[in-house]
Amino acid sequence: xxxxxxxxxxxxxxxxxxxxxxxxxxxxxxxxxxxxxxxxxxxxxxxxxxxxxxxxxxxxxxxxxxxxxxxxxxxxxxxxxxxxxxxxxxxxxxxxxxxxxxxxxxxxxxxxxxxxxxxxxxxxxxxxxxxxxxxxxxxxxxxxxxxxxxxxxxxxxxxxxxxxxxxxxxxxxxxxxxxxxxxxxxxxxxxxxxxxxxxxxxxxxxxxxxxxxxxxxxxxxxxxxxxxxxxxxxxxxxxxxxxxxxxxxxxxxxxxxxxxxxxxxxxxxxxxxxxxxxxxxxxxx
Amino acid sequence: xxxxxxxxxxxxxxxxxxxxxxxxxxxxxxxxxxxxxxxxxxxxxxxxxxxxxxxxxxxxxxxxxxxxxxxxxxxxxxxxxxxxxxxxxxxxxxxxxxxxxxxxxxxxxxxxxxxxxxxxxxxxxxxxxxxxxxxxxxxxxxxxxxxx
Numbered sequence: 474x475x476x477x478x479x480x481x482x483x484x485x486x487x488x489x490x491x492x493x494x495x496x497x498x499x500x501x502x503x504x505x506x507x508x509x510x511x512x513x514x515x516x517x518x519x520x521x522x523x524x525x526x527x528x529x530x531x532x533x534x535x536x537x538x539x540x541x542x543x544x545x546x547x548x549x550x551x552x553x554x555x556x557x558x559x560x561x562x563x564x565x566x567x568x569x570x571x572x573x574x575x576x577x578x579x580x581x582x583x584x585x586x587x588x589x590x591x592x593x594x595x596x597x598x599x600x601x602x603x604x605x606x607x608x609x610x611x612x613x614x615x616x617x618x619x620x621x622x623x624x625x626x627x628x629x630x631x632x633x634x635x636x637x638x639x640x641x642x643x644x645x646x647x648x649x650x651x652x653x654x655x656x657x658x659x660x661x662x663x664x665x666x667x668x669x670x671x672x673x674x675x676x677x678x679x680x681x682x683x684x685x686x687x688x689x690x691x692x693x694x695x696x697x698x699x700x701x702x703x704x705x706x707x708x709x710x711x712x713x714x715x716x717x718x719x720x721x722x723x724x725x726x727x728x729x730x731x732x733x734x735x736x737x738x739x740x741x742x743x744x745x746x747x748x749x750x751x752x753x754x755x756x757x758x
Numbered sequence: 759x760x761x762x763x764x765x766x767x768x769x770x771x772x773x774x775x776x777x778x779x780x781x782x783x784x785x786x787x788x789x790x791x792x793x794x795x796x797x798x799x800x801x802x803x804x805x806x807x808x809x810x811x812x813x814x815x816x817x818x819x820x821x822x823x824x825x826x827x828x829x830x831x832x833x834x835x836x837x838x839x840x841x842x843x844x845x846x847x848x849x850x851x852x853x854x855x856x857x858x859x860x861x862x863x864x865x866x867x868x869x870x871x872x873x874x875x876x877x878x879x880x881x882x883x884x885x886x887x888x889x890x891x892x893x894x895x896x897x898x899x900x901x902x903x904x905x906x
Binding site for chain 2: 502506509510511512513514515518520521522523524525527528529530531532669670673674675676677678681
């Protein structure tokens with residue numbers, strides 16, 4: 474990564490992330506279908522969905538939601554570009570959070586009770602996830618001595634060996650970020666949940682397309698975080714990502730949505746025990 | 759073939775059906791028929807839907823609900839009436855509270871008769887609806903017929 478010009482790396486992310494994200498999401502949907510004994514859609518189905526949404530008419534009770542969702546997409550893309558350009562990981566995390574705040578605002582704009590509850594749950598998810606992401610950044614700093622993603626990615630060893638607890642905690646909160654059961658509180662890719670489509674209920678047309686696109690960018694950013702745990706062992710990282718995605722899909726298909734209280738407490742418990750415990754052990758070593 | 763035809767999302771509403779057709783609609787999602795092969799998803803949200811799959815003869819109580827769902831769907835959109843009750847009111851046609859088919863409330867594009875309609879014919883009806891969906895999009899693009 475450091476060999477690449479930062480602007481080139483950011484540009485490559487903006488162009489290639491949707492390709493990678495669509496393929497991973499498409500494979501995810503096929504694997505989910507196979508686990509349920511079905512054939513499943515084509516691999517490029519997420520692309521067809523987004524293309525379709527751009528062809529639909531936009532219906533919005535209040536136009537501000539499109540603006541907020543546009544900001545959401547922009548900040549998620551900015552986050553990813555900053556990350557892959559080798560920027561400061563703290564700035565990456567704050568931009569990431571800001572993006573999600575725009576998503577919450579977009580959901581709050583409408584008068585739909587489903588969207589409102591979805592937005593509230595989106596905030597709860599942020600509360601559950603943020604401490605672990607910050608702890609992951611601290612852990613990676615302890616190992617690398619730098620907050621720059623560019624330097625972390627060139628770590629000659631395997632940071633995961635020093636950060637097993639942080640890695641475990643990160644995998645746990647990844648379920649929130651990928652919107653998979655049992656932590657798909659705010660919105661889900663599956664139909665017939667108790668909240669219909671939750672925070673995305675009121676979006677249609679290209680607003681919904683931007684949400685889907687932002688999810689795809691987000692997926693690539695989250696998988697980028699996993700890369701940092703493997704330094705420059707790229708093959709090991711690819712195998713790990715494949716294994717983690719398989720595990721996430723398996724858990725998604727085996728569990729049902731849980732109450733927000735349980736989601737929040739379990740996330741904080743894992744953060745405190747695995748994440749903070751790991752940081753503490755590392756600091757006294 | 760445009761993206762629209764590759765990713766039709768449906769919303770299913772039971773307008774006083776006996777649930778026979780509803781079970782057949784849901785059977786389309788099961789491993790045997792698996793409509794997700796064609797990118798078809800059951801969204802349950804009118805604002806995300808392209809195809810309105812409706813069963814039952816529509817009674818006086820849910821007339822407004824049917825209209826409301828139809829109006830919330832963004833264009834282009836199509837309506838598929840599934841089952842003989844949705845097509846014409848069926849055996850309930852003469853009932854004092856039945857409007858006598860979905861077409862009395864909202865415009866219907868495809869009729870799928872049967873009591874209950876077979877999953878194969880429901881899928882066939884939805885595939886035919888895709889052609890109409892594409893036509894409506896072209897109309898929307900060229901502006902020949904602008905729907906509200």
